[in-house]
Amino acid sequence: MSDILTDVKMPFCQGCGHGIIVKSLGNAIEQCGYSEKDIIIVSDIGCSGLVDPLFNTHSLHGLHGRAPALGVGVSLGLDNTSKKVIVIQGDGGVTIGLQHVLESARRNINMTLVVMNNLLYGMTGGQISGLSTQKFKEQRQFEVDVPPFDIIKLAHLSGAAFSARATSIKTFTDVLTDALRTDGFSIVELSSLCTSYAYKKLNDFQEVIEEAEILKNDRFPVTLSKKTGKSLFESLKSYSKEFTNNVNQRLGVIISGSAGGGVQSAATLLASAGIVCGLHSTMKGEYPVTVGTGFSIAEVIFSKTKINYTGLENPDIVILVSEDGLKVAKNRIKNNSQVIADISLMNNGLENLDKRSLVYGNFIQVASKKGAALCAIAYWLNSGGLLDLNALKSISNSHRLSAELLKTIDDSGKVTINNFN
Ligand code: SF4
Numbered sequence: 001m002s003d004i005l006t007d008v009k010m011p012f013c014q015g016c017g018h019g020i021i022v023k024s025l026g027n028a029i030e031q032c033g034y035s036e037k038d039i040i041i042v043s044d045i046g047c048s049g050l051v052d053p054l055f056n057t058h059s060l061h062g063l064h065g066r067a068p069a070l071g072v073g074v075s076l077g078l079d080n081t082s083k084k085v086i087v088i089q090g091d092g093g094v095t096i097g098l099q100h101v102l103e104s105a106r107r108n109i110n111m112t113l114v115v116m117n118n119l120l121y122g123m124t125g126g127q128i129s130g131l132s133t134q135k136f137k138e139q140r141q142f143e144v145d146v147p148p149f150d151i152i153k154l155a156h157l158s159g160a161a162f163s164a165r166a167t168s169i170k171t172f173t174d175v176l177t178d179a180l181r182t183d184g185f186s187i188v189e190l191s192s193l194c195t196s197y198a199y200k201k202l203n204d205f206q207e208v209i210e211e212a213e214i215l216k217n218d219r220f221p222v223t224l225s226k227k228t229g230k231s232l233f234e235s236l237k238s239y240s241k242e243f244t245n246n247v248n249q250r251l252g253v254i255i256s257g258s259a260g261g262g263v264q265s266a267a268t269l270l271a272s273a274g275i276v277c278g279l280h281s282t283m284k285g286e287y288p289v290t291v292g293t294g295f296s297i298a299e300v301i302f303s304k305t306k307i308n309y310t311g312l313e314n315p316d317i318v319i320l321v322s323e324d325g326l327k328v329a330k331n332r333i334k335n336n337s338q339v340i341a342d343i344s345l346m347n348n349g350l351e352n353l354d355k356r357s358l359v360y361g362n363f364i365q366v367a368s369k370k371g372a373a374l375c376a377i378a379y380w381l382n383s384g385g386l387l388d389l390n391a392l393k394s395i396s397n398s399h400r401l402s403a404e405l406l407k408t409i410d411d412s413g414k415v416t417i418n419n420f421n
Contacts, residue, residue, distance in 0.1 A: 004029045004036055004056055011050040015200070017192030018047060020169050021116050022054050024190075025086070028176035029057075032084075040078075040085045042071040044093035047122040047194075051088055065089075065097025068104045068113060075111045084180060085111035092121040094151055095130030101151065101187070105158035108184040114176070115151060115187065118194035126197025131189075133209065136198075155187045162186035167209045169202075241278035243388035247302050251386065252312040254332060256297040256325030257373050259287055263325070266373040267298030269405070273381075273391040274302045282310045295324040302387075317380060320345055321363055321372040340376055343418060360418040371408040378412035 005026040010019040029039055039057035043049045045064035052059040062070040071087040078085070094101055094115050101113060119132045128142055130149045137144050156163040161184030166175045172190055179186035191209050199205040253270065257263045264285040274281035285298040299312045314334045320326045320341040326348055333339060335354050343360045350358060367375035381389045389409070396405035 004034075004039070005054055006056050008053045010054065012047060013194075013196045015193065015195035016047070017118060017169075017190075017194070017202075017205075018051070018116055021114065021172060021190050021192055022051055024169070024172035025088075025114060025176055026055070027173045028180055029084075029086075031173070031177045032180045034084055034180070038083050040071075040074050040083065042067045042074065042085060042087045044087070044089040044097075045123075046090040046092050047118075048088050048090040048093065048116040049123075065093050065095070066100060067093060068097060068100040068111075071111045071113070072100075072104050072107070072109045075109050081110060081183065086180070087111060087113045089113065089115055090122070091115060091117040091119060091129040091131035091151075095149070098130070098149065098151075098154075101155060102158045105155040105160035105163075105185050105187065108159050108161055110184055111186075112176075112179045112182070113155075113185070113187045114179075115189040116192045117189050118192040118198060120194060120197055122194050122197055126194070152187065152189050155185070160185045160187050165189040167191040167206065239272065239275045241276060242394065243273075243277045243391035245274070245277035245279055245302075245387050247274075247277075247279055247304065247386050249303075250307075251302045251317075252315045253300045253302075253317040253319065254297065254312065254315040254329055255300070255319045255321075255373050255377065256295065256329035257321040258324040258369070259292050259294055259296045260370070261296060261322060261325075261373055262370050263296040263298050263321070263373045266377055267300050269374065269392060269395050269399070270377050271300045272395045273387055274300070276394060277387045277391045279304060279387075280307050282307050284310060295322075295328040297325065297328050319373065319376045319380065320350075321376055322369070323348070326350070340380055342372055342376070346418070361415045363412075363415060366411050366414050367408045371404075371411075374405065374408045375412045375415065378409040379415050379417075382412060 012018045036056040041055050041057050041059040043052050043061050044067035052061055060070060067087045067089055071085045075085040117131050119136045121127045121129055128137055131151060132148055134144060152163045152165045162179055162182040164175050166172055175188050179188045193202055193205045255263050255267050267283050271281040271283035279302045282301045287296040288294040301307055301312060315337050318329055318333050318337050318339045320329060326345050333353050333355050337355045339355055339358045341350055341360050342364050343362045344364060346360055361379055363372040363375045381387050381392060393409055396402055399405055
């Protein structure tokens with residue numbers, strides 16, 4: 001048995017084809033020279049989703065049909081070609097999350113998707129899936145007029161670097177090895193016998209697979225294409241360090257206002273400014289489902305070192321530019337938080353909170369509701385000196401609304417401050 005696999009007993013029914021695929025995958029991983037720590041298995045829901053304990057590798061378990069999306073996140077986050085993300089799905093998972101498969105292929109994400117196709121939903125009792133062959137459906141007198149998805153062709157047409165189908169267990173390891181050696185997105189559809197809901201004997205199953213019309217022409221083990229693609233990271237604009245910073249330890253900033261007030265844009269500009277100051281930075285935002293109403297809050301984190309955890313429990317700076325923003329962020333202000341609020345929020349209870357300092361500025365008056373968040377950020381940078389204000393200007397300069405943004409930043413010099421403390 002492969003070292004990649006644990007000695008945990010296979011959780012599948014007796015004779016189930018999934019066990020053969022797991023062993024073939026273990027062999028293929030070893031043949032490619034990967035160690036256990038190089039592999040991240042991402043599983044889906046269903047019988048195929050029982051594989052996690054069978055691998056000595058890293059593993060994650062996703063929602064039904066969503067495992068490819070999870071795999072994309074892991075692959076992009078790692079951005080390391082010496083590691084391999086392997087997503088394992090059944091034909092049911094592929095049917096439910098088809099768009100995730102096609103999107104992974106379209107973007108040519110560096111990962112391998114292994115589709116264990118047993119032609120049915122095994123865990124829920126044998127219902128047919130979108131990949132069930134015509135012949136199989138004929139036998140069950142179900143939906144014969146609706147042809148199955150050809151996931152291999154679909155992935156190929158969407159841009160997968162490697163797409164292959166194997167119906168004979170003798171070829172599984174070789175096809176999987178080719179897929180794992182592919183740079184970019186590879187997909188392998190492997191036929192897997194479900195002894196509980198399909199057939200007891202492999203021969204019967206093989207007959208259905210091979211007799212299915214869609215397989216007769218071009219559904220035998222085949223590699224449709226091999227090409228190299230550009231990763232998402234390679235197509236992103238890159239920033240280099242051009243400005244200075246005085247950030248010595250991890251720094252968290254909350255910017256909170258109302259929808260339509262430019263909070264998310266201002267936070268993005270701030271996070272980008274951190275990068276051109278040589279810092280690592282993250283930004284995430286939140287607002288109600290009904291766009292254009294209610295609060296809009298964003299978190300920006302800066303650090304000299306890589307940011308692995310993006311939670312922000314103790315914000316150092318809290319910028320508040322509307323009542324909606326105050327309501328949603330009030331409970332997040334901590335003893336060590338410095339609060340910068342619009343003057344319109346005076347006498348709203350902020351004064352009573354336990355915090356390090358509080359200043360009010362006429363940000364809305366100077367920059368309007370739309371520009372208040374950016375204006376307050378510019379004021380903070382100018383007064384605190386943690387990041388070079390020119391970094392914010394430089395980032396804003398390449399924005400499509402550069403003139404408006406640069407005016408707002410410059411106008412922050414006109415802000416009148418009421419220092420509460
Ligand atoms: S129900 Fe079918 S696919 Fe699921 S473990 Fe049993 S034999 Fe395998």
